[in-house]
């Protein structure tokens with residue numbers, strides 16, 4: 001089993017509209033702001049970041065299993081699944097942070113991601129990780145998994161994925 005691990009928010013989903021909505025209602029980073037930001041009924045507002053789905057689709061077609069590894073809490077699962085399907089992202093397992101309020105604590109998210117990667121590494125061969133958060137990548141790097149390539153994706157950037165598509169996927 002070969003795995004591709006990919007973050008969702010800021011990496012393949014542009015959550016600007018959902019963020020603006022939360023900002024307009026509540027004080028940023030307050031608990032209620034996080035509740036608004038992580039409201040499952042607002043997931044449909046997210047825009048897919050162009051070219052990211054194409055890259056993941058190519059890996060999928062080449063026999064990799066796609067693992068979506070996100071700080072989103074588990075109660076957003078159904079809507080996140082639907083969003084991935086509606087926006088033509090390839091099928092894959094969805095690892096979500098197992099708590100209602102955990103997303104307000106980024107160290108908990110990065111620890112969760114490190115632990116998830118450690119577990120995956122026992123089940124197969126993780127080849128690439130994509131995340132727009134350097135702290136998450138550092139946690140994952142600390143697992144010292146051989147031959148693993150970590151990619152710091154530019155936040156909300158279709159250009160980053162376009163460049164990756166044309167430089168890396170033709171190799």
Ligand SMILES: [Mg+2]
Nearest residue numbers: 007009010132
């Ligand atoms: Mg992210």
